Amino acid sequence: MKPTLSDNKQFIIQAFKPHLGLLGIWFIFLIVGGFFTYLGTKIDDNGIAFIIFGCVFMILASAFMLFTLPSSFMYYYEQAKIKKYGSYTSARIINKRIDNYTHKTSSFNSRQPKHINEFLYVIEFEFIYNNQVYKNECFFEHQSTFETISLDTELPIKFLKTNPKNTTLRRRKLSNQLGITEKMCR
Template sequence: MKLSFTDRKNFIQFALKQHLGLFGIWLVFLLVGGFFAFLGSKATEEGFGFMLFGFTFIILSTGFMLYVLPSSILHYYEQALTKKHGSYTTAKVTNKRVDDYSHTTSTFQGGKSKKVAAFLYVIAFEFVHHSKTYSSECFLEHQTTFDAIPIGTELPIQFLKTNPNTVTLRRRKLANQLGIKANLCD
């Protein structure tokens, strides 16, 4: 699919807007690191330690941003691309599973450790496009929504025609289909 310059620009802007908070935090880290580096350059004693701390602060925060941002920006870019140029269809639920990420806290309250229950509800589905079957998964936060979707149910999805592996679950449509609140389909 050939995209116009305007579409690409809009998709990139959408992806960057999703990261404004992260850019703000990065700016704070750069300013704090720069402050310590400047303070170290003006100090006569212990100046090297301040400069080392400041530059380490800058380098580590920039390294983190360079590690995290590319894949995250690409995710939001593809999300905007799918929203505009995607094709609507339904997919059949083929499997359901619950991934358990429960853990015990390391802090103690009243002499006892606290158990934190954390579950990720996964629904696997498949759909057919041009006589080829594609499989994907979606993740749900709420058990009530997960329980309301039996195996064999038709899920409303949107996929990119040029890359059918890029699939988005149409959560608002699913909420209407199940007769539940839209925030329960997150």
């Protein structure tokens, strides 16, 4: 099951949509850097400083984009692929854990630091495809949803037959199964 050229084009478009704002900001950085570089070529005194600043400005912005975009782009590409070609199954929960990201904020003025509680609710699951066990995990924002899901709950998932490691949780189906709103199942 190989995606057609038109499907790949659609997947690429769907992967670029969440990044349009970031690409626009990158374009603005390139324009500003180009402006400083151009300005440096027109100034007789200390023009080289403007040229260097403009080039460094464009290089740093481009390096940041080239460092962050590929993994994010591939994530959204795979999600679009799973949505189109994925197969449905149920997964068995093997572990539940809470990752604690609690921290204190610091401030430069005399105010007291704030204590911020942040938790990530993780459910590890496994499913069998072609007599092979595949493991993955999903994340939840809400503690009440995490507590509603027991170790006996069957998680509805969607996976790619060509790469079963790529799975996504069917959150709408899970919310209907648990009797909670879809918003609480994020």
